[in-house]
Amino acid sequence: MRFILLIVFISTPFKVTWAFAPASEYPGGSGTVTDSSPRAFSHPLKGTSRTERREFFVGNSFFRDPWVTAPASTEARDGLGPVYNAVSCGSCHNQDGRGAAYRDHGVDFSLIFRLSRWNLTTHELEDHPVYGEQLNPLGVGGVPGEGSASVVFQYIVGTYPDGEMYKLRRPLFNFSALIYGALSQGDVFSARVAPQVIGLGLVENIDEVDLLKHADEFDVNADGISGRPNYVTAIDQGMSALGRFGWKANQPSVRQQVAGAFLGDMGLTSSLFPRSTCLKHQTECVAAPSGGEPEVEDLVLERVVTYSQLLAVPKRRNSQDPEVVRGSVLFKKVSCNACHVESHLTGTSSRFAVLNNQLIWPYSDFLLHDMGPELADHRPDGRASGSEWRTPPLWGIGLIPAVNGHSNLLHDGRAEDVEQAILWHGGEAQSSIDGFKNLPKEDRQALIKFVNDL
Amino acid sequence: MSTKISLLFVVLMPLFASAQTASKERFLQGYADFAWVQYSAAVDTAKELERAIKALTTSPSADTLQQARLAWTAARAAYLPTEAFRMANGPIDRVGGPESFLNAWPLDESAIDYVVGNTGAGIINNVTEYPTISAKVLIELNEKAAENSITTGYHAIEFLLWGQDLSVTGPGERGFEDFVIGVSPNAERRAQYLNVIATLLVEHLSQVATEWDQSNAGVYVHTFLQPQSVDQQFTAVLQGLITLIGDELSQERMYVALDARSQEEEHSCFSDQTHLDFISDFRGFEMLLRGLSDGQSLMAMLQVKNPAMAVALNTALDETYAAIVAIPAPFDQAIFDVEGRVRILRAVEAHENLAELLAAAQAELD
Numbered sequence: 055m056r057f058i059l060l061i062v063f064i065s066t067p068f069k070v071t072w073a074f075a076p077a078s079e080y081p082g083g084s085g086t087v088t089d090s091s092p093r094a095f096s097h098p099l100k101g102t103s104r105t106e107r108r109e110f111f112v113g114n115s116f117f118r119d120p121w122v123t124a125p126a127s128t129e130a131r132d133g134l135g136p137v138y139n140a141v142s143c144g145s146c147h148n149q150d151g152r153g154a155a156y157r158d159h160g161v162d163f164s165l166i167f168r169l170s171r172w173n174l175t176t177h178e179l180e181d182h183p184v185y186g187e188q189l190n191p192l193g194v195g196g197v198p199g200e201g202s203a204s205v206v207f208q209y210i211v212g213t214y215p216d217g218e219m220y221k222l223r224r225p226l227f228n229f230s231a232l233i234y235g236a237l238s239q240g241d242v243f244s245a246r247v248a249p250q251v252i253g254l255g256l257v258e259n260i261d262e263v264d265l266l267k268h269a270d271e272f273d274v275n276a277d278g279i280s281g282r283p284n285y286v287t288a289i290d291q292g293m294s295a296l297g298r299f300g301w302k303a304n305q306p307s308v309r310q311q312v313a314g315a316f317l318g319d320m321g322l323t324s325s326l327f328p329r330s331t332c333l334k335h336q337t338e339c340v341a342a343p344s345g346g347e348p349e350v351e352d353l354v355l356e357r358v359v360t361y362s363q364l365l366a367v368p369k370r371r372n373s374q375d376p377e378v379v380r381g382s383v384l385f386k387k388v389s390c391n392a393c394h395v396e397s398h399l400t401g402t403s404s405r406f407a408v409l410n411n412q413l414i415w416p417y418s419d420f421l422l423h424d425m426g427p428e429l430a431d432h433r434p435d436g437r438a439s440g441s442e443w444r445t446p447p448l449w450g451i452g453l454i455p456a457v458n459g460h461s462n463l464l465h466d467g468r469a470e471d472v473e474q475a476i477l478w479h480g481g482e483a484q485s486s487i488d489g490f491k492n493l494p495k496e497d498r499q500a501l502i503k504f505v506n507d508l
Numbered sequence: 509m510s511t512k513i514s515l516l517f518v519v520l521m522p523l524f525a526s527a528q529t530a531s532k533e534r535f536l537q538g539y540a541d542f543a544w545v546q547y548s549a550a551v552d553t554a555k556e557l558e559r560a561i562k563a564l565t566t567s568p569s570a571d572t573l574q575q576a577r578l579a580w581t582a583a584r585a586a587y588l589p590t591e592a593f594r595m596a597n598g599p600i601d602r603v604g605g606p607e608s609f610l611n612a613w614p615l616d617e618s619a620i621d622y623v624v625g626n627t628g629a630g631i632i633n634n635v636t637e638y639p640t641i642s643a644k645v646l647i648e649l650n651e652k653a654a655e656n657s658i659t660t661g662y663h664a665i666e667f668l669l670w671g672q673d674l675s676v677t678g679p680g681e682r683g684f685e686d687f688v689i690g691v692s693p694n695a696e697r698r699a700q701y702l703n704v705i706a707t708l709l710v711e712h713l714s715q716v717a718t719e720w721d722q723s724n725a726g727v728y729v730h731t732f733l734q735p736q737s738v739d740q741q742f743t744a745v746l747q748g749l750i751t752l753i754g755d756e757l758s759q760e761r762m763y764v765a766l767d768a769r770s771q772e773e774e775h776s777c778f779s780d781q782t783h784l785d786f787i788s789d790f791r792g793f794e795m796l797l798r799g800l801s802d803g804q805s806l807m808a809m810l811q812v813k814n815p816a817m818a819v820a821l822n823t824a825l826d827e828t829y830a831a832i833v834a835i836p837a838p839f840d841q842a843i844f845d846v847e848g849r850v851r852i853l854r855a856v857e858a859h860e861n862l863a864e865l866l867a868a869a870q871a872e873l874d
Contacts, residue, residue, distance in 0.1 A: 089747075091597060104860060111759035112767045119614060130770050354768075 078382075078396065081449040081508065082253055082367030083412025090371055094453045095150040095252050099366040099408040106364060106406060113361025116354050118144035121320055123194040124345030130354065133345020135321040136197040136332060137190035139166050143315065143358070146248035150365055151450075151457035153248035155467025161203045161227070163191070164248045165467060166319065170433055172240040179434055182241065184234045186331050188318045189243070197338045201232035203245075212477070214491050214498075222477060224428075225468050234335075242440075244431035245466040246301050250457070252450050253416060254299065254308050255363030259400040259409045260420070262296050268395055268419040279392045279482045281421040284444070286436045289326055298420050301465045302435040303444035309359045316350050316358075324350040364406065367414075367449050372507050381504025384497050388489030393445045393482070395419040416447035417508060426480020429464070441481060452506035472505045473498075529803035530812050532742045532873070533735075538804025539593075539745060540720060540729050542795055546590045547717035553583040554713050557665070558706040565699035568687035577669050581781060584662060587611070587713070588785055589792030595756075596741075596748030599719035599728045606712035609650055612658045614772050617667055619649075619657040621698065624672060631659065632697050641700045643708055660705045663776070668702045670778040673771075676841065679780035739874075746806075746870045749793055754863025757789055758856045766852050771840040782839035786832040786855070794825055797866075806869065814872050821869065824862045831855040 080086035085099025098110045116131070120141040124132040140146050146153045146164035153164020167189040169182035181187045185200055193199045207223040214220065227245060229237060237243070269281045284297035288306045297303035305311040313326035323330055325348050332339035350358075372378050385391060394417040402410050422442040430441035438444075443465060451472065455461050461471045469475035479487050490498060560579035564572040587610070594601050601607035618629040631638050631649065638645060646659045658664060671682025686692045687699050719728035732741055761782075765773035775782045798807040798821065810818035831854045835842055842848030 092603060093595070093751075107860075108759060108763050108767065108856070111755065112764050115760065115764045115768070115773065120616070122616075130768055131772075357767075 077413055078415040079370050079373040081370065081415040082256060083400070083414050085256075085366050085408040085412070086369050087366040088369045090368065090453060090456060092149060092457050094368045095250055095365065095450060095457050097366045097368075098364045099255075099406075101408045102364055102406070106360065109357055109360045110364050111361075113357035113359070116358050117147075117150075117361050118142060120145070121322060124343050124349070129346075130351070133322050133349025135190075135192070135194040136330070136339045136342035137193045137200055137336075138321040139163055139188070139190055139192065139319045141320070143320075146319070147251050149457050150251050152250045152454050152460075152462070153467070154458065154460045155245075155247040155462050156205060156225075159205075161205050165203075165245055166248075167203055167227075167229075168244040168246065168433065168435075169237075170242050170244075171238075172242070174240060179242070184333070184335075185232075186333055188331075189229070190321065190331070193338070194342060197342050198233050199231075200234070201229050204228045204230060214495075216495060218495060220473070220477060222474055223468060223470070225466055242431070242433045244301075244433040244435075247462070247465065247467045249301075249446065250450050250454065251362055252365050253367040253414070253447065254311075254365065255404065255406060255409045256367070256400055256412060256414050257298055257416060257420065257447065258308050258363065259404045259412075260398045260414075261401045264398055265296065265298075265420055269421055277389075277392065278485055279423065281393065281419055281423060282437065282442070284422055284436045284438050297436060297444075300435075301443060301446075302438040303420065303422055304435045304438065308362050309355070312359050312362055313350070313355060316355070322350045323348040324355050325352055326355070363409070367416075368453055370507050371452070375503075375507070377500045378504050378507045380497075381500035381502070381507075384493065384501040385504055388486050388493070388501075390486055390490075390501075391417070392486070393419055393421070393423055394448055395445075415508075416449050418445040418447040420444060420447075423483070424481035425483065428480050429478060431465070448505060448508045451508050472502050476502070476505075530805075530808035531803065532738050532809070534803045535806060535809060536733060536738060536741055536745070538800040538802075539796060540722070540732055541804075542800065543590070543593050543598075544717065544720040544722070544729070546586070546792065546795075547593075547713065547720055549586040550583070550590055551710060551713045551717050553579070553586040554706075554710045557583045558703075558710055561665075561702055561706045564684070565687050565703055568684040570684055573669070573682075573684040573687075577779070580662070580665060580669055580779070581784075583709075584776070584781065584785065585788045587662065588788035589795065590716075591752060591756075591789050592749060592792035592796055594748060595751045596744045598732070598748075599716045606715055608661075609647065609708065609712050610661045611663070612651065612661055613663050613775060614777070615658040615663045615667065617672055620659060620664060620667060620701070624674065627693075632701050633694050635694070635697070641697055641704060643704050646701075646704060646708070660708050662709070663778070664705050665702065665709065666776060666778045668698065668705075673778050673780060673840065678838070680778045743870070743874070746866060746873075749796065750863050750866045750870070752789075753793060753859050753866065757786070758859030758863065761786075762852055762859070763856045765839070765843050766849060766856070769843055771843070774840045774843075777840060780838040780840065783832075783835050783837040783842075786835065787829075790829055790832060794829070798822060798825060806866075806873075809873055810869060814869075817865070817869055817872060821865055824858070824865050828855070828858040828862050831858040 082099060085101050087097040087100055089097060098107050121131050121134040123134050134141060140163050154162050155165040156162055168187060169185050169189055170179045171182050173180050189200055191199045191202045206226045208226055210222045210224060212220050266283060269283050271280055271282045273280045284303035285294045286297040286304050286306055288295035289310060295306035297306055299305040299311040305314060310326060313324045316322040316324055317327040317331060321331060328348055396417055397413055397415045400409060400412045400414060404410050422438050422444055424441050425443050426441065432440035434440050463469040463475040464478060469478055476490055557579040560576040564576045599605055617623050618626055621630040621632045623629050650659045651657055670680035673680045675681060687695050689695045718724060721727065722729050761775050771777065775785050796806060798805050807818055807821055810821060834851050835855055836848050842852060
C-alpha cells in the first residue's frame with residue numbers, strides 16, 4: 055500500500071490529494087452510454103423505458119430525414135421553406151453532432167447568420183427589417199434564396215511564454231447575391247454553428263436554483279468572473295424564464311429551441327411558432343404554398359423534442375489515464391472550472407425517470423460570460439450583451455472528430471482544435487488563459503488531453 | 509458458386525452445438541466464417557442481378573423485366589442476412605465502409621428519375637447538369653444534396669425496376685417501355701444508370717467479402733480474429749446485434765412507420781417486399797444466435813453459462829419469427845389496417861424482447 059502511494063506521489067509534479075472524482079467517467083449519470091464510434095452521440099439514455107425509446111426513434115426519423123417542398127405525397131414531412139438553411143435537423147447536426155462550419159474553404163451550411171439592425175432613432179436592436187432574423191441561403195422551387203456567405207481567414211501567429219508558437223484563424227465574412235440589396239450601416243450579424251445535441255434533457259432538468267447559485271452578476275467575490283443568467287420569453291407560458299440553450303442562452307426549453315430551429319433553419323411552422331418567416335415585401339416567399347397549419351404537427355414536434363431530450367452523453371474513454379488525471383487537476387488549477395462548472399444534480403420532476411436525480415458532468419454553468427472583444431459578435435440577444443456568450447458544455451467534445459470528422463469549435467467554428475479554442479478565450483477568461491499559457495508545455499498538453507477525454 | 513453453396517450447407521446443417529467447446533473465440537470464428545459465406549452469396553446473387561439487368565436493357569421486354577425483378581429479390585434475400593454483421597465497426601460500415609452505397613433508405617425517387625407530377629426530375633433526365641452517367645458521378649452524388657438523395661444501391665435499383673409504388677394493393681408498375689430507346693425519353697440514360705449501379709453493387713459487396721476471406725493476406729478478418737482482441741470484438745459484435753435488432757429493425761424499420769402511419773418509412777417500398785426483408789434479416793442474426801454448430805453460436809455459450817437463459821433465447825427467437833411472418837403484406841397497407849397494426853406492434857415487441865435478452869446475455873458472458 056505504501057509502495058503504491060509513493061508511486062502516485064512521484065509521478066505527479068505537484069501535490070495531489072487524488073482530487074479526481076471517478077463519477078465524471080459517466081458524464082450523463084446512470085444513462086451514460088458506452089460508445090466512441092461515429093454513432094457515439096446517437097443513442098437514447100440507458101434506462102429509457104420502452105415506450106420512451108419508441109418515441110425517441112420516431113423523433114429520430116423526423117430529426118434526421120429531410121423535409122420536402124409542399125405540397126407532396128409525403129404529407130407528414132412537407133412544408134420546407136419557402137426559404138431555409140437546411141432540409142433536416144440532421145443535415146447540420148450530422149449524427150447528432152457538430153457542424154463543420156467550413157468546407158472546401160467556403161462556408162458550410164451548418165453555419166447560420168443571425169441578422170439585426172440598430173434602430174438609429176430608438177437605439178434598440180431589431181430583427182432585420184429586410185431579411186428577417188436569419189439569412190436563409192436556400193429557397194424551394196421558384197423562391198430565390200436570400201444570399202450566401204463566403205469566408206476569408208486571417209491568420210494570427212502567437213507565442214507562448216516558453217517560446218512555442220501557435221496559429222489561430224479569424225474568419226472574415228462576406229455576403230453575396232443578397233436579393234434585397236446589400237447590408238447597410240447599423241446592420242449586425244452573428245455567425246453560429248450547429249453544436250452537438252447530447253444531454254439536452256439533463257441540462258433542462260437542472261434545478262434553476264442550482265444554476266443561479268453560480269451566478270455572480272456584479273462579481274461580488276471579485277474573481278473577475280460574473281456569470282449572468284439570460285432571461286427570455288417562454289412562449290408557451292407567456293412569461294420570462296431562464297435561458298439555457300443556444301449560443302447566448304436565448305431559449306428556455308428544449309421544446310422552444312427545437313420549434314425555433316424548425317422555423318428559423320428549415321422554414322417550418324409549429325403551434326409554438328405558427329407564423330411563416332416571410333416578410334411582407336418578400337413576394338415569392340409569401341406566395342409559396344404552405345405545408346399545412348402548422349407544418350410540423352404537434353405529435354411530430356413532441357417526438358423530436360423527446361428525441362432531443364433523451365439523446366445520451368457518451369462515457370469518457372480514458373479517465374484513469376495518469377496524464378488525463380493530471381490534466382483535470384490543471385484544469386482546476388487555472389480555474390477553467392470557474393465557468394466550466396464540472397457537475398450538477400438534476401431535479402426530480404421530469405416525466406422521464408432517466409433524467410431525474412442524476413449527478414451529471416457537463417462542465418458548464420450555462421450562464422453568460424463576457425468573452426472579450428475578439429469573440430464578440432456585437433449583437434445583444436435578450437440580456438446577453440454583444441460580447442457575452444453562454445458557457446458551452448464540454449461533454450462529448452473529444453468525440454466530435456470520431457462523429458463528425460473535424461474538431462472545429464467555438465460559435466463560428468473558427469478554432470480548429472481544443473487548444474485554439476482555449477487560446478481564443480478573453481474577457482472574463484483572461485486570467486485563466488494567462489495561467490494556461492504560462493504552464494509548461496507538457497502541462498498544457500495534459501490539460502488539452504483531459505478536455506479531449508470529455 | 510457451387511462451392512459456396514455447399515459451404516453454406518455445412519454451416520447450416522447441424523442445429524445444436526456441442527456445448528463443451530463453446531467460447532468467445534469459437535463464436536468469433538463462426539461469425540467470421542459465416543460472414544465470408546454470406547457476403548460471398550450476396551456477391552454471387554448481385555452478379556446474377558447485374559446479368560439480368562444487362563439482358564433487360566439490351567432487349568427490354570415484359571419477360572426480361574420480370575427476370576430482373578426476380579434476380580433483385582434473390583439478391584436481397586442473400587444480402588439482408590449480412591446485416592447481422594453491421595454496427596460492429598467491421599468492413600461493411602466502419603468509417604469508409606460501403607454500407608451507405610448499398611442499402612441506404614428512405615430514398616428520394618425524384619433525385620434519380622421522373623416521378624408523378626415531375627417528368628423532368630432526377631439525374632437521368634438532367635442531361636445538362638449530368639451529361640455523363642458514370643460510377644464516379646453517382647458515387648459523388650450519393651447522399652450529397654441531402655441524406656435521402658440516394659443514388660446507388662439496392663433501393664435505387666429497386667426503384668428503377670419497379671417505379672413509384674402508387675398502387676394500394678401491389679408494388680410499383682414501371683413498364684419495360686421505360687428502357688426502350690425512342691419510346692421513353694432518356695431511356696438510354698436510364699439503362700446506363702441501372703447498369704452502372706448494378707456493377708457498383710457487385711464491386712461494393714466484393715470489397716466487403718474480400719475483407720472476410722481468410723485466404724487473403726492483410727485483410728480485416730485477421731485483425732478481427734487476433735487473440736488479444738477477443739473480448740473487445742465479442743463486445744462489439746454483441747452490441748452490433750443488439751443495435752440491429754433493438755434499434756434498426758424494431759424501431760427504424762417497423763415502429764416509425766407504424767407510429768407516423770407513413771408509407772415512405774417502408775424499407776422496400778417500390779417492390780412491396782418489406783415483409784420478406786424482415787425474414788431475411790432474421791435469418792442472419794438467427795444463424796449467429798443459434799444456427800452455427802460446434803459451439804460457435806451464442807446459444808452454445810449460454811448453454812454452458814446459464815441454461816435457463818439459453819432456453820429463453822430459443823423462445824425469444826421463435827416468438828420473433830412467428831411475429832414477423834404474421835405481418836400481412838403489403839407492409840405499407842398493414843400500417844393502416846387495425847389487425848395489421850396489432851401484428852406489427854407484436855413484431856416490434858418481439859424484437860425488443862430479443863434485444864433486451866441479448867443485453868442480459870452480454871452481461872452474463874462478459
